[in-house]
Amino acid sequence: MAESSKPVLYSYFRSSCSWRVRIALALKGIDYETVPINLVKDGGQQFSEEFQATNPMKQVPAMKIDGITISQSLAIIEYLEETRPTPRLLPQDLKKRASVRMISDLIASGIQPLQNLSILKQVGQENHLAWAQKVISSGFTALEKILQSTAGKYCVGDEVSMADLCLVPQVANAERYKVDLTPYPTISHINKTLLALEAFQVTHPCRQPDTPPELRA
Amino acid sequence: MAESSKPVLYSYFRSSCSWRVRIALALKGIDYETVPINLVKDGGQQFSEEFQATNPMKQVPAMKIDGITISQSLAIIEYLEETRPTPRLLPQDLKKRASVRMISDLIASGIQPLQNLSILKQVGQENHLAWAQKVISSGFTALEKILQSTAGKYCVGDEVSMADLCLVPQVANAERYKVDLTPYPTISHINKTLLALEAFQVTHPCRQPDTPPELRA
Known part of the structure; x- marks a missing residue:
């Protein structure tokens, strides 16, 4: 190269x-x-x-x-x-930075690794969906509760942060695994707000150089 | 309270x-x-x-x-x-900070969540040990390789960092699940060096207020 x-x-x-x-x-x-x-x-x-x-x-x-x-x-x-x-993707205020990192880690350590491809392979095809739904729902239940005290327009206050960069892709995974999002109105609302931003749109899985033609949008 | x-x-x-x-x-x-x-x-x-x-x-x-x-x-x-x-637990040098966070996240997102209690429960008692050994060995193989280019006395150079705080407890889990550590000489060596430090000794699981008497040391 x-x-x-x-x-x-x-x-x-x-x-x-x-x-x-x-x-x-x-x-x-x-x-x-x-x-x-x-x-x-x-x-x-x-x-x-x-x-x-x-x-x-x-x-x-x-x-x-x-x-x-x-x-x-x-x-x-x-x-x-x-x-x-x-x-900046981390707020200036140190306590808000802690909230951003807590939410980011909740998703990056507490949800995503448990539903990624290599684990789902080990769980077996027939248990695939139920497993993914269970770990995502469990994490989202906690996240919804936390967001109720940290969120403004976005995950932490009114500035886009690293936490939002974790939220939107995780919600996309939830949708892919058909998780019912009704119990998570705060997550759903923030996700929708973020998806209206250009940076979230141009980076979307449906618009990447390696997106297969049938999945492009 | x-x-x-x-x-x-x-x-x-x-x-x-x-x-x-x-x-x-x-x-x-x-x-x-x-x-x-x-x-x-x-x-x-x-x-x-x-x-x-x-x-x-x-x-x-x-x-x-x-x-x-x-x-x-x-x-x-x-x-x-x-x-x-x-x-400090993060080096001043920005590239070294990136190495510290990479190693910390490798353990905190890439190994620990896959072998924690709640997952092992779902995997079932009979598959318990094999599962834990597999995910830890897989992560340690990668970590050993990475440490070969980042390590000095400790995980990143010669200063104790957040990466070391992740390493030692993960090695303890590996030992608990009877993972063969022979293939990971760098991990084993750094772990031993760290365990000689007082901060790692007084915080050890065998010396906590809630350690059961039969596990105290």
């Missing part, structure tokens, strides 16, 4: 963790190159030796930026925040 | 995520009060209404500090770092 000064994002259109990073890049107006890693084709391109050299965890996203390689979506977003602080 | 100016940590002696926070508090010399939440007694005290009001995710750790309640161990540690910066 040729050396490039542009950051490179290893991404899969449908990966909710990749989407988080794409939104951060879009909001901050960072120009980048996408290298699609198809998680299902060829038995999973994330398992290729070439990609494992980039991310030994065999997961997307991973990012090459400023001469280093970072994996784990929130670590990437925190690095972008520290090196490209405008517009 | 009486108002207190001391931070309150809701903790379980054996919870690896609680241990992460205990180490941060010890390193920073923060005096705190422990409220033990027994995750197995009474069907799990984390499910009590009282505790759910503190953390709707029904998990430890949670912390009451400076008038707010924070859950999610890394969010708590980041808040402690921002409000009580000495000694």
Whole structure:
């Protein structure tokens, strides 16, 4: 691969963790190159030796930026925040920052890993949907409660933050797994508000370079 | 519960995520009060209404500090770092900070959630050990590779960081689930070095206020 000064994002259109990073890049107006890693084709391109050299965890996203390689979506977003602080994705107020990170981690550690592709494979095809619905509903019940005290227009107050970058892709997963969202009016409302923003639209799974034609919108 | 100016940590002696926070508090010399939440007694005290009001995710750790309640161990540690910066748990160098967060998230999102109590319950008693061994080994294989390029004396260079606070409790879980650590010499070596530090010893699961007598050491 040729050396490039542009950051490179290893991404899969449908990966909710990749989407988080794409939104951060879009909001901050960072120009980048996408290298699609198809998680299902060829038995999973994330398992290729070439990609494992980039991310030994065999997961997307991973990012090459400023001469280093970072994996784990929130670590990437925190690095972008520290090196490209405008517009900020963490509030100035330290207590609000704590709320943003708490909500982000609730999704990134408490929900998403339990319903990702590799776990669903181990759970077995027949239990797939019930398992995903259970872990997402359980997490959303807690999140709905927390948002009732932190949310303004968005997850924490009226500024878009890292928490919102986690929320929207997780709601998309919930919809994909047919989770009933009726019990989560705060989550649903914030999600709808965020989806009206350009940065969430241009980074949507249905509009990526690797989105299959039949799923494009 | 009486108002207190001391931070309150809701903790379980054996919870690896609680241990992460205990180490941060010890390193920073923060005096705190422990409220033990027994995750197995009474069907799990984390499910009590009282505790759910503190953390709707029904998990430890949670912390009451400076008038707010924070859950999610890394969010708590980041808040402690921002409000009580000495000694620092994130390096000054931004690229090293990214490595610290990447390793922390690899453990906190990529390993621990897949082997925690609630998931193991769903997997079933007979598959328990094999499941835990598989997810820990898979994560450790990646981590070992990453540490080969980031580690000095500790996970990232020669300063104790948030990554180390995640490493030691995860190795303890690995040992509990009888994971063969031979393939991970870097992890094993760093773990041993860290366990010699007082902050890791006084916060160890075998020395907590809620450690049962037969497990004390």
